[in-house]
Amino acid sequence: MSTTTTLRVRNAPGFRIDASSLLPAALAGLPVADIQWLMLPAGNEAVAVGDVFDVSRDDADDKAGENTDDGEEPVLVIEGAGPWLERIGARLDAGRLVVRGSAGDYAGLRMTGGTLAIEGDAGGFLGCEMRGGRLDVTGHCGDFAAGALPGDMEGMTGGTLTIRGNAGARLADRMRRGLVLVGGDAGAYAASRLVAGTVGIAGATGAHCAYGMRRGTLLLAREPASLPPTFSEGGRGFEVFWALLARSLAREMAPFSGWRTPPRARLTGDLAVDGRGEILIAR
Amino acid sequence: MSETAPLTINGTAIDATFAEAFPMKATRLLITARTAAWAREAAVSLTGFATSVIGCGCEAGIERTLDPEHTPDGRPGVSVLLFAVSSKELAKQIARRVGQSVLTCPTTAVYGGIDPATSAAPLSDVAPLGSGLRFFGDGWQIAKMIDSGNGPTRYWRVPVMDGEFVCEDTVQTVKAVGGGNLLLLARDLDAALVAAETAVAAMRRLPNVAMPFPGGVVRSGSKVGSKYAGASASTNDAFCPTLVGLSPKSELTSEVGAVLEIVIDGLTEADVAAAMKTGIDAATQLGRAAGVLRISAGNYGGKLGPYHFHLHALAADLGGARA
Numbered sequence: 001m002s003t004t005t006t007l008r009v010r011n012a013p014g015f016r017i018d019a020s021s022l023l024p025a026a027l028a029g030l031p032v033a034d035i036q037w038l039m040l041p042a043g044n045e046a047v048a049v050g051d052v053f054d055v056s057r058d059d060a061d062d063k064a065g066e067n068t069d070d071g072e073e074p075v076l077v078i079e080g081a082g083p084w085l086e087r088i089g090a091r092l093d094a095g096r097l098v099v100r101g102s103a104g105d106y107a108g109l110r111m112t113g114g115t116l117a118i119e120g121d122a123g124g125f126l127g128c129e130m131r132g133g134r135l136d137v138t139g140h141c142g143d144f145a146a147g148a149l150p151g152d153m154e155g156m157t158g159g160t161l162t163i164r165g166n167a168g169a170r171l172a173d174r175m176r177r178g179l180v181l182v183g184g185d186a187g188a189y190a191a192s193r194l195v196a197g198t199v200g201i202a203g204a205t206g207a208h209c210a211y212g213m214r215r216g217t218l219l220l221a222r223e224p225a226s227l228p229p230t231f232s233e234g235g236r237g238f239e240v241f242w243a244l245l246a247r248s249l250a251r252e253m254a255p256f257s258g259w260r261t262p263p264r265a266r267l268t269g270d271l272a273v274d275g276r277g278e279i280l281i282a283r
Numbered sequence: 284m285s286e287t288a289p290l291t292i293n294g295t296a297i298d299a300t301f302a303e304a305f306p307m308k309a310t311r312l313l314i315t316a317r318t319a320a321w322a323r324e325a326a327v328s329l330t331g332f333a334t335s336v337i338g339c340g341c342e343a344g345i346e347r348t349l350d351p352e353h354t355p356d357g358r359p360g361v362s363v364l365l366f367a368v369s370s371k372e373l374a375k376q377i378a379r380r381v382g383q384s385v386l387t388c389p390t391t392a393v394y395g396g397i398d399p400a401t402s403a404a405p406l407s408d409v410a411p412l413g414s415g416l417r418f419f420g421d422g423w424q425i426a427k428m429i430d431s432g433n434g435p436t437r438y439w440r441v442p443v444m445d446g447e448f449v450c451e452d453t454v455q456t457v458k459a460v461g462g463g464n465l466l467l468l469a470r471d472l473d474a475a476l477v478a479a480e481t482a483v484a485a486m487r488r489l490p491n492v493a494m495p496f497p498g499g500v501v502r503s504g505s506k507v508g509s510k511y512a513g514a515s516a517s518t519n520d521a522f523c524p525t526l527v528g529l530s531p532k533s534e535l536t537s538e539v540g541a542v543l544e545i546v547i548d549g550l551t552e553a554d555v556a557a558a559m560k561t562g563i564d565a566a567t568q569l570g571r572a573a574g575v576l577r578i579s580a581g582n583y584g585g586k587l588g589p590y591h592f593h594l595h596a597l598a599a600d601l602g603g604a605r606a
Contacts, residue, residue, distance in 0.1 A: 160430070177428055177435075196426070215425060237446025240315075240392045241427065243356040244438065244449070248431045276425055 002073050003028040005035065007053035009080030009101075016104060017042045017052065019078070020087035024095025024114065028074035032057050053078075083123055089116035092133060105142070108135040111159070124168065127161040129154065130178065140165035143187065146180045146199075147173035156180065156197065162253055169206065172199045175216070179248075181256055191218045194277060198245070200256050213270045213277035217245070219263075221255050221282045231269030234278055238266060242280075255282070290595050292563075292603035294571025295578060297594050302464045302559065303582035304590035307336075307366045308373045308407050309459035309550055311346065311396030314385055315360035319348060325391045326361035328384035333365070333376075334496045335546075337505075337516055341367040341376040342461060342548050344493030355394045355431065356449070362396050364493040366461045366548045373456055374410040381450070382416055389445050395454035400433070403491075404457035404550040413439030413450040426452070460590050463547035463555035465562050466504065466522060466579040471540035474574025476500075478566045479543040485565035491554040492547055504544040507583060519581065539576060552590050560597040567601065 005027045018041040027035055036050030049055060074095040078088065086104035089097045092111040098119065099107075105123035108116050113133040124142035127135045128149060141163050146156040147170055155174040162181045169187035172180050176195040185203035193212040200219035209224050210231065242262045249256040263280035270277060290297040314329070316322035326345050333343035342365075349360035365380070367373035385393045399406055417424045420441040428435045437452035467482065469475035483499035486492065494500075509517035520530040522542045527535050535542070545562055549555035569575050580594055 158435070179430065197428075217427070238440070239446065240356050240358075240449040241438070241440050241447060243358070244429050244431070245427075247355075247357065248429045251432065276423075 002075055004058040004075040004077060005032075006056045006058065006077045006079065007035075007049065008056070009052060009078075009082075010054050011052060012080070012082055013042070013047065013052060013084060015042050015045075016084050016086050017047060018087050019085045020090035020109070022049075022076065022078065022088070022097075023092055024074040024076035024097050025093070027076055028095070081120070083121075086123070088118075089114075089135070092116055102139070103137075108133075108161070111135065121165070122163075125149070126163070127156055127159075127180075130156045130159050130161060132159040134159060135161045137161075137163045137165070140184070141167050143168035144170045144173060146171060146175050146178070154195065160252075164253060166203065167201075171201075172197070175199065179252075181249075181252055183253055191216070194218070200249070202255050210270060210277065210279055212273055213279075214274035215276045216278075218277070218279045219256065219259075219282070220279060223281060224279075227267065227279070228270055228272070230272040230275075231267045231279065232271060234266035234268035236266070238262070238278075290598060290603050292567040292570070292598060292601055295567045295569075295575045297563065297567075297598050297603065298577060298579040299595055300580050301582055301585070301591045301593040302462070302580035303585060303588040304460050304462040304464075304552075304555060304592065305588040306590075307342075307368060307459045307461035307548065308370050308456050309364060309366045309404070309461075309548070310373065310377065310410060310454050310456045311550075312363050312365065312377070312381070312385075312454065313349065313354060313360050313394045313396040314363065315349075315354045315356050315358040315392050315394070316388070317358065317390035319359035319361075321388060321390050322359055322361045323348070325385045325388035326363050328388065329380045330363050330365075330495075331384070333380075334501070336366070336368050336372075336461075340372060341365050341380075342493065342495035342546075343376075343380075344495045344499075344548075346490065346493060347487075356392055358392075364491075364548065364550070366459055366493070366495070370408045370410070370456060374408075377410050377412060377454065378415050381412060382419075385450075386416060386419065386441075386443070386448050392449040394451045397455040397457055398433070399455050402455070402457055402550075403553075404459055407456040407458050409453045410456050411452075412454045413437075413441075413452045416448075416450060417441055419448075457550060459548065459550050460552050460555050461548040462588060463549065463559055463590075463592055464581050465545045465547075465559055465566075466542055466581060467545070467566055467575065468522070468535065468539045468542050468577035468579060470538065470574035470576055475541040475543045477573065478569055478575045479545060481569060482545055482562035482565040485561050486545070486547065486558045489554070489558050489561060491550040492558040493549075494545055494547055494558075496544075496546055499545055501544045501546055502542075504542070504581060507587075522579075534579070544581070555590070556592055556597060559592055559594075560601070563594065563598050564601050567598075567603075 081101035090109040102120040121139035122141040126145040148155040164183040166184035171190040188206035194216040267279040330343040354360040504519035505516040521532040
């Protein structure tokens, strides 16, 4: 049996709210009455949870399939969320957080563990500087997903981020480790300045894809419209690595889950920098 | 029932003695290749000259062949077990042997074969694998973290002339047991060979054990010490048939024409015991009619090794008759 806490939006406020303190494990240890009096930052003001949400608690067995294999995992469900709810799941380290509706900017910021599932769209800086755990978005997301905060040197350094829709510009900018999969298109500068890690894009890519890529792997289901001229043919003989990677992707969303045969082409670059990155283009 | 009472199975006498075994450090490596034949070539090379820690640095053996569906990269493979007296020596042997025998072998890749989450053997250290071999890449090597469901695993991709040599960054080692043994005393050399080959074939079907000597069998069983200074081990004169009546320690009768020994290293005490029991069962099924007269074991009086495998206890449910 696990504890499921549900926050159902009663009145959508006309301003942005910082939801970073709404974490499954933290709320599972509080009585509902106490949760209602939690204060959430909202610009220079603060609002009580009870002013915005109806709070309910379910200690019964899993009903909505929200619990995973671990029956003891605390679950937090936010229903009716919108772009005004920012930093959802920021620094999440355990438990499962389900967002029904859209999420604002900085969802999953620096999360280190647990699962954040957004059943809608997400704003900018999704999974920004994410270090572990799993973040799934059924809709689209804004710019700088899996990237770094302005001025920081490293973007995502661990975990898995999947976006079933489209991603904005600068996807995985300065990413160093982890897995990012996009089921739709990606904006300009996808995988730019990639240090390492794996990025997969099923749809079209924008301008300057893989610009400044140092190491890491970019999987493309389609031929990119253009690539920096500082990429070259990457040779052959990477079948064993591909077998390992394809097996790990089998658990992920299509089309990545169905990739078995080695890619049609391998390009290496960006030779303007380290040059040990690779772009694998599916058959 | 007293262990000192004689025990006979199918006419073969089981001595009331025990094998004495020692703590070791061990790991399992999974070697894969384009074909099963190349995986085996690498495994044979890696486990070559690894019969005894006395002179080889480690003891190693092929555990079993692996179908493609049981390997990390979906190719045919072979699992090997390596045993050494210390974590430091084991790490040294892993690096040397993988570097010279697997890295060099066409199409191969190598992975750790101990799952910390499910290992029955107590976990020990983590030994370098690719983290040392990567330097062969001369800067062209690439590290890659891949999560296959059990958390991220770090691999190294080292460019080589047939493509890439892929290996795991580190391997888990465990606290294991080495030195389980059986002495097969037979009427003549032919009978001893048949008994030993039959027992080894049966024991090799078990997981988690390696019989590191050639064919799993050793004819030069040794005792600790020597009359010569500087020799740490010398022939086990108590079981040499040419020394019956000469050596005061001889445990043989003139009926015994040859003795062969099987040494067993295992990941756990239970694994070694299971292998010894299987070996006793296989040899005694041949029985006295096939010339298998006695089964004994080597020990040092029980003062050196903490693991004691008493033959009568192992053979207790093998259908023997006590005199």
